[in-house]
Amino acid sequence: MMPEPLIFEQSRPGRRSPGHAPAEADESRGLPEDALRSSAPLLPEVSELQVVRHFTRLSQKNFSIDTHFYPLGSCTMKYNPRACNRLAMLPGFLGAHPLEPVDNLQGLLECLWELQEMLKAVTGMKAVSLTPMAGAQGELAGVAMIRAWHLARGDGERREIIVPDAAHGTNPATATMCGCDVVEIRTGRDGDVDLEALRQAVGPRTAGIMLTNPSTLGVFERQITEIAAIVHEAGGLLYYDGANLNAILGRVLPAAMGFDVVHINLHKTFSTPHGGGGPGAGIVAVGEHLEPFLPVPVVAREEDGRFVLHGQAQRPNSIGQLSAFMGNTGILLRAYVYMRMLGAEGMRRVADHATLNANYLLARLAAGGFRPAWPGRRASHEFSLSLQDIAREAGVNAMDFAKALLDRGFHAPTTYFPLLVPECLLIEPTETETLETLDAFADALLAIRAEALQDPASVRNAPVTLPVSRLDDVRAARQLDLRWQPLAGEPE
Amino acid sequence: MPFVPHTPDDVSAMLATIGASSIDELFDEIPTGLLIDRLEGVPAGLGEQAITRLMHARASRLPARLCFLGAGAYEHHIPAAVWELATRGEFYSAYTPYQAEASQGTLQVTWEYQSMMASLTGLDVSNASLYDGATAFAEACLMAVRANRSGRPRRILVSRYLHPAWLDVARTIVAGQQIELCELPARDGRSDAAALAGIDAAGYCALAVQQPNFLGALEPVDELARWARHQGLLVIGACNPVALAILKPPGEWGDEGADIACGEGQPLGIPLSGGGPYFGYMTCRQSLVRQMPGRIVGRTLDRDGRPGFTLTLQAREQHIRRSRSTSNICTNQGLMVTAATIYLSLLGAEGLRRVALRCHANTRRLVDALTALPGVSLLADGFFHEVVFGLDQPVAPLLEKLAGRGIVGGLDVSAQFPEFGHALLVCATETRTPEDIALYARTLGELLAPSAESREHDA
Numbered sequence: 001m002m003p004e005p006l007i008f009e010q011s012r013p014g015r016r017s018p019g020h021a022p023a024e025a026d027e028s029r030g031l032p033e034d035a036l037r038s039s040a041p042l043l044p045e046v047s048e049l050q051v052v053r054h055f056t057r058l059s060q061k062n063f064s065i066d067t068h069f070y071p072l073g074s075c076t077m078k079y080n081p082r083a084c085n086r087l088a089m090l091p092g093f094l095g096a097h098p099l100e101p102v103d104n105l106q107g108l109l110e111c112l113w114e115l116q117e118m119l120k121a122v123t124g125m126k127a128v129s130l131t132p133m134a135g136a137q138g139e140l141a142g143v144a145m146i147r148a149w150h151l152a153r154g155d156g157e158r159r160e161i162i163v164p165d166a167a168h169g170t171n172p173a174t175a176t177m178c179g180c181d182v183v184e185i186r187t188g189r190d191g192d193v194d195l196e197a198l199r200q201a202v203g204p205r206t207a208g209i210m211l212t213n214p215s216t217l218g219v220f221e222r223q224i225t226e227i228a229a230i231v232h233e234a235g236g237l238l239y240y241d242g243a244n245l246n247a248i249l250g251r252v253l254p255a256a257m258g259f260d261v262v263h264i265n266l267h268k269t270f271s272t273p274h275g276g277g278g279p280g281a282g283i284v285a286v287g288e289h290l291e292p293f294l295p296v297p298v299v300a301r302e303e304d305g306r307f308v309l310h311g312q313a314q315r316p317n318s319i320g321q322l323s324a325f326m327g328n329t330g331i332l333l334r335a336y337v338y339m340r341m342l343g344a345e346g347m348r349r350v351a352d353h354a355t356l357n358a359n360y361l362l363a364r365l366a367a368g369g370f371r372p373a374w375p376g377r378r379a380s381h382e383f384s385l386s387l388q389d390i391a392r393e394a395g396v397n398a399m400d401f402a403k404a405l406l407d408r409g410f411h412a413p414t415t416y417f418p419l420l421v422p423e424c425l426l427i428e429p430t431e432t433e434t435l436e437t438l439d440a441f442a443d444a445l446l447a448i449r450a451e452a453l454q455d456p457a458s459v460r461n462a463p464v465t466l467p468v469s470r471l472d473d474v475r476a477a478r479q480l481d482l483r484w485q486p487l488a489g490e491p492e
Numbered sequence: 493m494p495f496v497p498h499t500p501d502d503v504s505a506m507l508a509t510i511g512a513s514s515i516d517e518l519f520d521e522i523p524t525g526l527l528i529d530r531l532e533g534v535p536a537g538l539g540e541q542a543i544t545r546l547m548h549a550r551a552s553r554l555p556a557r558l559c560f561l562g563a564g565a566y567e568h569h570i571p572a573a574v575w576e577l578a579t580r581g582e583f584y585s586a587y588t589p590y591q592a593e594a595s596q597g598t599l600q601v602t603w604e605y606q607s608m609m610a611s612l613t614g615l616d617v618s619n620a621s622l623y624d625g626a627t628a629f630a631e632a633c634l635m636a637v638r639a640n641r642s643g644r645p646r647r648i649l650v651s652r653y654l655h656p657a658w659l660d661v662a663r664t665i666v667a668g669q670q671i672e673l674c675e676l677p678a679r680d681g682r683s684d685a686a687a688l689a690g691i692d693a694a695g696y697c698a699l700a701v702q703q704p705n706f707l708g709a710l711e712p713v714d715e716l717a718r719w720a721r722h723q724g725l726l727v728i729g730a731c732n733p734v735a736l737a738i739l740k741p742p743g744e745w746g747d748e749g750a751d752i753a754c755g756e757g758q759p760l761g762i763p764l765s766g767g768g769p770y771f772g773y774m775t776c777r778q779s780l781v782r783q784m785p786g787r788i789v790g791r792t793l794d795r796d797g798r799p800g801f802t803l804t805l806q807a808r809e810q811h812i813r814r815s816r817s818t819s820n821i822c823t824n825q826g827l828m829v830t831a832a833t834i835y836l837s838l839l840g841a842e843g844l845r846r847v848a849l850r851c852h853a854n855t856r857r858l859v860d861a862l863t864a865l866p867g868v869s870l871l872a873d874g875f876f877h878e879v880v881f882g883l884d885q886p887v888a889p890l891l892e893k894l895a896g897r898g899i900v901g902g903l904d905v906s907a908q909f910p911e912f913g914h915a916l917l918v919c920a921t922e923t924r925t926p927e928d929i930a931l932y933a934r935t936l937g938e939l940l941a942p943s944a945e946s947r948e949h950d951a
Binding site: 003004006007008016017018019020021022024025026027028029030031032034035036037038040041042043044045046048051052054055056058059060061062063064065066067068070072075077078079080081083085087089090091092093094095096097098099100101103104105106107108110111117118120121122133134135136137139140144147168169170172173174175176177178179180182219220222224225248250251252253256257265267271273274275276277278279280282295312319320321322323324325326327328329330331337339340341342343344345346347348349350352353355356357359360363364377378402403406411412417431432433434435463466467468469470471472473475476477479480481482483484 | 494495496497498502503505506507509510511512515518519520521522523525526527528530531532533534535536537538539540543544546547548549550551552553554555557559561563564565567569571573575577579580581582583584585586587588589591592593594595596597598600601602603604606607608610611612616617618620621623624625626627634655657658660661663664665667668669670710713714736737738739740741744756763764765766767768769770771778781787788789790791792793794795796798799800801802804805807809810811812813814815816817819820821822823824825826827828830833834836837838839840841842843844845846847849850852853856873874875876891892895900903922
């Protein structure tokens with residue numbers, strides 16, 4: 001594939017796509033001279049066709065769900081149905097200003113209210129706020145609510161958040177952002193939390209614990225009820241990181257496991273697009289005791305059936321607002337459409353088939369010689385393999401396998417996460433892939449393994465079929481080149 | 493269920509490979525007491541035709557009307573190519589570009605975006621986005637506190653007319669870290685530069701100002717930045733990116749420029765969409781880059797010496813640094829940034845300048861038309877594309893009557909800013925025509941007239 005020149009390199013002075021701006025430049029009457037900019041910003045001067053070709057060509061340098069199998073553990077890269085995008089982008093939704101009179105927003109708010117109701121149903125919780133704009137913001141809302149609950153009870157000393165060593169990085173980062181201290185506990189040898197370590201970690205300073213279940217290790221935490229009892233008995237609350245909800249959708253309710261607060265990544269379980277990094281939506285759901293603290297606004301239905309937004313005035317104990325308006329509304333609409341298309345029965349089939357696909361891949365790969373990180377355990381909707389043996393034997397590591405998969409037309413699984421599994425591949429096929437795709441992927445991994453044993457150098461050299469070979473990350477960090485500088489020539 | 497492809501034969505074959513007799517058996521590690529038989533409270537699934545009909549009906553509840561709202565979200569013309577390209581599946585359904593070789597498209601777009609934002613704000617480096625303007629501002633506050641090495645108090649001076657929702661969000665986010673946001677003295681709808689001399693700067697680590705501010709007014713950014721830098725405070729400039737096509741970029745404020753710029757990216761090709769998704773932008777001086785939150789794309793070389801793009805400085809981020817990262821942010825607003833990059837490419841500097849100038853000219857026209865009405869006054873001159881009018885009667889009933897005649901007349905800010913009395917915040921971008929503005933003025937004039945009588949009657 002040819003390198004695509006930077007849009008700036010395609011620029012010619014005076015060239016424009018004139019149809020997108022007023023035909024003439026108005027005067028700046030009334031703007032004080034010293035408030036004005038003295039030189040134009042460096043934006044490209046290109047035609048519309050150049051723009052269309054440039055971004056189309058760039059798009060073709062991406063892997064995506066629409067073009068490739070994406071078995072990225074803990075990310076739930078399932079098919080993003082076209083209808084969700086099309087229907088969220090109807091002019092009646094796109095054109096709505098967030099501060100319009102609420103009467104103008106009834107159609108939108110009705111969707112959001114019903115979404116809240118469905119999210120209560122799938123979590124078993126009592127109340128929902130849709131405003132968090134990503135999982136990490138949902139976590140921030142959750143930990144802030146836990147802190148607010150303790151503070152309201154005069155229990156302000158509880159500042160410790162317990163996280164398992166396998167947790168997503170956002171969990172400890174969020175605890176810090178909320179002014180809490182992080183207490184890490186280890187995973188036992190079978191992939192479940194070490195209960196003894198947990199008992200020693202809890203105490204009068206415990207604010208709560210953040211858990212993902214099924215865990216990021218790809219197994220269901222079997223002692224969840226005991227964990228809940230230990231933490232609750234110690235005066236703490238349980239936070240459910242909903243990143244892996246896809247595994248148990250319609251089969252297990254987080255509330256029943258003892259959780260007090262949940263966030264759900266709608267861009268995982270409910271199939272809103274990842275967009276090359278976002279936007280997502282990280283809604284939070286809580287039990288009755290935490291409802292007063294939910295972030296605002298919350299959609300409410302009045303007795304006459306009218307939908308309104310409740311803010312700080314109606315919810316004085318709220319932890320506050322988390323976005324300028326009402327979160328990633330357009331993403332919420334996509335999730336709403338998806339959930340309505342699935343329905344209750346469809347949701348259950350999501351978990352069933354996601355779990356079936358993961359266990360099938362695990363069985364095939366284990367039979368072919370790969371080592372499961374947790375032998376003897378069922379996969380949830382994902383599973384981890386440790387490539388430590390082959391890394392020792394052939395000098396080919398998890399990253400080499402990842403890059404070799406790219407050459408064979410598959411996106412890589414998550415690598416080196418969780419950190420406690422050496423040379424880890426975390427594989428999540430999702431429910432939307434065909435058996436043929438799963439088989440082709442398993443065949444590819446087995447072929448790479450065979451190649452690693454015979455010709456390790458060729459695996460270490462991958463990828464060779466993509467627009468670039470392996471990139472020099474050290475150079476990227478040491479010789480920072482973060483923007484176009486026309487006169488500088490070489491990067492700084 | 494429309495998106496699961498397996499046939500019954502597929503399922504049987506797969507179960508045989510696994511060695512399980514049923515799908516239920518795959519859940520046998522879950523304590524039986526936790527399993528439910530069916531999900532209550534979720535309606536039965538709909539086919540695409542039915543959901544299409546439903547969503548069209550819901551969308552149609554937004555009436556045809558003429559809208560003069562701004563207040564942080566602005567209607568601009570969005571070229572058709574922007575979302576045609578941004579919703580290509582290769583952008584729309586791609587993941588975060590952790591596998592750089594398989595993500596050169598997203599990475600190059602992001603690097604081009606970073607270049608554009610750095611230049612637009614007059615600063616050195618940009619990140620790959622934050623959630624929205626409000627959280628970008630909150631993160632800028634956290635970043636300023638982290639960058640404060642001189643042991644100054646964790647207090648930030650903030651202009652009174654910074655977007656109130658941004659302030660709420662920032663307070664929510666910084667609440668856990670004992671950071672205090674304090675108000676700068678203000679006068680006539682903007683920060684009062686003359687009052688700076690009375691402030692003990694040693695009590696603060698940074699100063700933040702929005703340009704133009706929430707009320708649309710231009711702030712004395714040069715004086716504020718000069719004073720703050722001289723006093724050893726970091727300067728945060730929160731700017732409307734369209735305004736920056738014509739306004740002095742924060743990197744050039746005062747003598748040395750602001751240190752961090754941030755703001756709402758929505759005006760750059762993102763639809764209003766009921767409040768989101770938008771994106772927050774953030775740029776800063778090179779010397780602060782290691783304090784920056786969020787993803788950053790760098791250009792480097794591959795093994796064969798070819799240039800390519802990759803995420804860099806990841807040691808700042810949560811997936812590496814965990815509890816000691818610069819922020820907990822992971823997922824950002826990537827697709828919105830893709831759209832903004834396409835928008836800026838199509839507009840170019842000249843196009844964006846013309847959009848900004850037309851916004852200003854239309855607002856000037858609106859000011860001329862409305863201030864010609866009895867009982868309507870402009871509260872502060874020196875604006876970009878939004879202004880506050882003082883009225884001689886309560887705003888809310890007027891807005892209600894305007895809505896009844898198909899006009900969303902702006903935002904009532906009387907309660908938020910009591911210093912202005914009956915205050916109405918109104919915006920006119922390049923999408924409002926002279927006829928729209930004349931219709932607004934005529935309708936408002938008709939509504940104002942009888943009300944003046946009744947007021948006399950009340951008196």
